Amino acid sequence: MEKQNMQRKENSRKAIVLLSAGILLTSILLALSLYQMLSNYQNRVIEGQTQQMTHLVRSVTNSIEVYVEEYRRDLRIAAGDISHFYEDMEVDKESLLCYLREQVAIRGNNLGCAFYETAEGERFFSAPFENWDTVREMYSDDEGEQMELVRTGQRDFYLRLSAKTVSGGRLSFFLDIRAMYEQTASYITLGENGYIMLKASDGMILNHPVEEQIGIDVIDDRQAEYPDFDLTELAAMVDDQLAGKTGTAIYESYWWAEEEPSRVRKISSYEPAHLGNDFIVVSAVIDYSELSIPIRDGMVRILAVAGSLGAMLILLLVGFVRVMLRMRSYEAENARLRQLNEQLEALREKEERLAHQQRLQLLGTMTGGIAHEFNNLLTPIMGYSVILLADTEPTSERYADLQEIYDSAKKAKEIIDQLSQFSGKNAEKTFRSLPITQVIHKAMVMVNSIIPRHIRLENRLSDTEAAVWGNPTQITQILLNLCNNAIHAMKDVEQGELVVESQILTPDKKKHPFFRGKEKKLFYRLSIRDNGCGMSEETLAQIYVPFFTTKKAGEGTGLGLSIVQRIVEAHHGLLCVTSAPGEGTEFVVYLPLERPSEETIKGGKKL
Template identity: 35%
Template structure:
């Protein structure tokens, strides 16, 4: 009972710790996701506003162009009439002698065709006297009595009498109260000025024909004002003819016109543009300040210009933006729930495993047979947990390491900037230590679930590694077993040193089990071979040219052929119950496969067995900088840093700059390559993330090496998959590092790569 109580107390304490850790972790994830959502929201909002502003500008420019084309078209029509020889001759006779009427048939025909768009057409003689007027369907000869009742636009006529040039007049209010403007065309006969043709355009007609049909959102509209700020066209008739600021301010003295004044000031310069501002919807009965978008462009009418503006409500684009934000929040919330559940499940599985081991130990003390039953159940549960962890960790390991990178990096930066007496030093150190533990936890889970995938491989001097392992074996093997070593210098392999130790240790232990009763000879040999020299390699899918062959040979009892086919299966063992788990050679096989290697066994009953392991050799020479893993090395080279996560880029930039490096950081891989292409020798090293938008890290390395083969490349990744492992042995990648990155690891990687470069130079 006391033992069970101790178990319950232990479980309670561990559960509390795990819950606190989970809460802290979820809180940090929430902060990170909140920032990402805010950045995404602001980017989407700004993009929508810019796109809508450009759309409004297009509407304003299109309407302005239509107005210009309309006026130019009518002016061209008048030129055609004025250039008619028959019309010129008859008008000349009338002006000169007064004995014949001018030919007005072409004027009447022009008006009949254009009367929906032109208010009137008039003809003046060379003295400025109105001699013919066509308006409202009536064509009349002008008498002295009618002269003063016709809207003649004398200022425009006098201007043409003086200049004898085509002219488009300013807008003025006609005798009917409508706002109009004139298009005037001088008439010549044999280069002698004889009269003026005048077409009067009603702005209300022009508005209904060209401007009013243009739709701008649900509540917006298109309006036109002249270069003095007088409104010429507007959906509210009362606004027409008033100054856009002065008259409105007189009518509504309590309204705020500050932003509208600034906008009108920009518009009156005659340049096109867009704006976001606060104003009022003048057609509304109750005026309330609202936020608007507008695009505006000048319409050049004669020597003057009008301003065409297309305002619309900001709320019409704000609603889709809010809907997008809500969708993003729902997706993020779902991700947090799923991610937290996965983490909680992993922690719970780990806690259950520890509790199960304690209970198994207790039951073993009570009854050996009961312990055997528990052991079988534990093996089954172990297999199920490996499968569960493998499924879960494969999907979340990469994202988890990306999230840990800024947490670990910024905590490390803050620790270096703070003294140990600082109030926050201990708290930040706790965050840093927790992040390191999380990093190691992911490593162990991946290894345990057979999803390590080269997650922490590095160039390893294989001879030294094997010799260190054999030192341990010599100290534990009995004296009746002799060890013979037969090594040649095999250079480097890309490996996890701990796992290689585990392979050699398990193979030697297996040989010991075969010889422990009678003793014997254990021979470990290592040779460098060409792929073509080994027939067995030609029958397998081997990609490297040279391989390191490690042989572990014993003079034990040997194995039957049937057993040889089963020895790498999980939980297969020939030992008595309680003496082995059947996992040793299964683990060896998994480790060798994860190193792109192969393992083969040969055995004869009564003669012994030999295990041959093949690992691909790495090309080139490597400088060993790992005598002290805690050393942080500095430098002064220029490094191009690429990662599409801004938080990771900012954090790593700060860390590397503190080490003395000159950092050019980019979150867009294509832009980074453009910078590199401008001056490749400027950079000594590229540090790039593998998984990025536009172009991944392998792609960046390939293009950079094509531009400048001397450049060195370090690849960063959340996990190393098979394609990346293949590239490690190629000239594209000089080294790689796994997120989250510790400063000492990163600094040593950089110096190792750059020192190799200097040695080659």
Template identity: 40%
Template sequence: MENKVKQLGKMDADQKLVLVAGLVSILSIAFIFMGTRIWEEYKKGVIGNQKSQMLLTAECLADNLEGVVGEYTRDLHSLWAYSKDKSWEEQIRLWNSYREGHGPVIHDVILQGKEGEWGRGYPQEKIKLADSDSVIDDKTKLIPASIGEDGGYVVLRYEPVPGESVSLVLDSQIYYEQVFSGIQVGTNGYVVIKDKSGTILMHPGQNQYGIDVIEGRHEMYPNKDLTSLKAMIDHQLEGRTGVEEYNSYWWTKEGAPAVRKLSAYTPANIGEDFLVVSVVIDYDDIYIPVETGFFRIILVFICAFITALSMAVYMFRLFLQKKEDKEQIAYLTELNRILEEMHQSEETIAHQQRLQIMGTMTGGIAHEFNNLLTPIMGYADFLMMELPEDSDGFDSAREIYGAAEKAKEIIQQISSLSRKNIETAFKTLDASRVLRRAVKMVQSVCPANIRLTGEMKLDGVFIMGNETQLNQVILNIGVNAIHAIGREEGGQIRVSARVLRREELEPEVPLGKKESWSRFVQINIEDNGCGMSPDVLKQMFDPFFTTKKGGKGTGLGLALTEQIVTSHRGFVCADSQAGKGTVFHLYFPAVKKDEQETAANAALYHQNDPENRKKKGENTGMSILLVDDNPKVLRLLEKSFARLGVTADAVMSFEEAREKLKNGHYDALAAEQFIKGTSAVNFCMSIQALSPGLILLVMADQVDQELAEARQRGIIHGYVSKPVSDAAILRAVTEAAKGRIITES
């Protein structure tokens, strides 16, 4: 470095100017590169934020539309029930009054009954109904319609009995003007409502009402390319929620000019079917302001950069006039400062990258450590089998095995930091133990005036679920019961539980739930509080609905309760009468597990006596196919099974495993949970027809909901938590062969 500095000091002024020019070029290239990267990140962030806001707008509008359709549907049912036994004239007066009170959105009410038909000044045959309809329930439909040449209407028809019906004729254009026209979405954006078949129900363009969003526009504009639009519409009609960019046209402008659009869409569920709510905006409305603002910032930065650079060049030319030794000192000082700044910046960036990697790669770290622990524990187990128990080598091997087990616990704790794993980790739980713990939590918040009792008949009964979420369900309902009782003396909460067969379930349990499981755990939580009216009972699971005053309730407790119960493949309902109390009924599918025998088998397979281990493997005639992308794990398992007299073939991909199964016979298959992004559950599903008698096991880093459901539905026979061992796999195979549900944790 010292020699280079001396050589630099001997350069003349022209050579130094050339060096400055080279440095400027390098800095300029770096600036352009960094500016491009910053622009991409800035554009991605701002546009992503705009997409999120558009999707939130679409979801809010969908909620509003669901509420409006639900309100009109309830009005139809209620007024029909009220008026059906009245005279024809009274019915007409009632519906006419309803129409006048809800105008102008309700354009007309058409009443068809035993006495005839009544409308508002035109015969019903002038109302032309579209071929498509949206089913709200078995007696109520939402149908696009036109009156004469005007297509901006929707008919909500309720037919309680054949030959008698009442229909609300809704003016879609007026509703659109009242609700959606005031929503400003960019310079040319708008809101579109379609039914599940693609018929446009609401649109800012008058000529768009009642046409099919694709076929209708093909007829109106035969030369337009609708390929991009159709791909996006297909996603909408599947009931998806999302934001997409696509090529389309401004249908509300003359000639329908081409444009790049952005659409945020979501379904509005109105019963058995749904409507599509789509918020559409010109892509340039987002992109151009972002581009303009960013390049203004870049322009200011370039000016500052050029100014600073000019000043630096000028100062450098002044430095040339100084003595050679001072120039060298100044150069070395500046170089040292730049190197320090670069070093500090690199350390900061590297630290941030390490934090990001640790945050996003937690699952991968756990997977790799499990693969490392498998041979450590396996070979330590081999050493204990081969060495005398009173030898120093045996003690050393046992210490290695114990340390590896502690490492396994640490890896499980690291995995628990993943939010996804926390939310989806399901285990086989002792129903009695979980319920008793939850009741204790409720007891801890009960005031002195409330007596909590319980009767639980759940010995030996298990459910598949997440204990934290189940505790939250019981606590939510218990707290609601405490609030319902208040401070009155003699308050009681009773919790009871039992097991029911499928045929013993109440009629309120959906048919699909009954057919999926043979046994259910029923949990009843009963209180003698204020109870609920029928109207409140219907809305109790709606988010943000609450009867508590003064801001004391959020209305989310029971909504979250229903969501958790549904995620556990269960069902929740309630019986209540105002002033007499409430009973909540919870149903969870019951699973089988012979806990004592599983524990006995675990002790048998895990003991370290080599003679017993060999004895268990002798003359089994068993053959196992192992699938894992880690060769060390495969070598250990092959060696372990060979010592036990079990034939084990190992492959490193699902394709190789499929070929093995085609050409040979195996009693069992144990596969890594994910190999190159492919799920072992999907692979097991694909080979069931190929090898119908094969016992299918999954070696899992983390038991998630997909894995638990696959086992419950018979797609796989069990799973073994990693790090795996020969004993764990053999125990799982043995239990599966006996027809039991396997859980290895």
């Protein structure tokens, strides 16, 4: 015994070691997988940010192009108005100056200056304006319209739009680059340190959040000021920008806002804004660490938490293994008890099914006996009624009473036959060839008599003659039972609708397995459809069980659908039902036809 205990302890230790090693290896693999997943997530975030920056830059370039084009249009209109200030070839100086000032006032700070130079060289300014130097000629056409990039001082840049007037002079609008930036891009925020800058197509910075950067060359002047800085990656990106390309780049650069610029990794999206024959580069810049560092910190925290959880998991699993090893001796006993319990449960279910079958057999026997006794009682009633009817004149008052006795006894006998049908006795003895159309039409007369006022009965029965091998009373009972159930289902419906429909058709084996091998036969299809309360799937599974009913006590016995199913099966037919809560119910009966006539065959449809 002691040796077995030692062996068990040794096995336990080995199991714990192997389990711990497995958990450790799994934790490492999970950590690597998590790191890879988070790295992919970081790349997707950065990719999404660059796409967003691309859309923002495109929006700014479109706004700049539209902004400049609007001023070019306004310039053409204003150039045409200049001729109104000439009289006898002499210019009305006061009116012209007022007009130029009005042009600036209308546009606020966006227009730096409006300037007109006559053909003789006389100049008129809307306000005092410094001398300017032309940086680049951006557009010129044969009609005298020009666009130039000019500067006044070190850091003030303007787009000079000019057009020739009818009088031979030239009207110019000076668009302030700063004001243009405020109108088209100042509303955009890119992280904590991000910004949007404008560059000329030769690399000169036209707008930058750091004032000292405006007016310098983006590469040459910076390299001259900081000769030890590595601007290789920045220069490669600027080459693409000055070539008029659109794109994004992740590169090493510096934060120029700092007194001693520090090296930093940036993300930039850029696109040219085409103005005339030239362009201005619009570039959005954001700090790469603003995106990567939070994600990286999150990755570290997640990995730390995952490691802690892994260590705790190892401890928990070691304890769990010890408990499981102690409980192993109980598992066999528990399994044996469960198996015994399942066997007892199965035996109990079998006993319940057997008892239920015995109750049904007893009920069938009792029903058959009761039906037999009632037949014995009804036979002399019907017999003597016939004798009395034969001895009584039809005009006599007693004749109608005797006829009523006979008819009532006959109906009672038909009910007894239905009980016999439920009991399984004498099911086939009254079968014969029936004109099914006539039988159903006669049964509909009885249905009409039991329809309440709030229910509308719609008769869609086919008039095509057809014959089935069956019992007319039983077929009538099918229709009455199904219609009675439909009426009960619509008792709480304000406007009930009961549709009874029939047709002759050829079955399709895909519709139901019952029709396999019967594709060449014709069937009489009888449908009873209502818009009542409907039934759930749980109810549908039990509707054919004898004595199962959803009606209140005293309203039903639960035998109606069970009898209908037995009758349909005795007629070698099929009974189908479709229903859903709140959507009504439809019962469909399929009965095989006996020797169909040519009219029936022609009237048949495909199921």
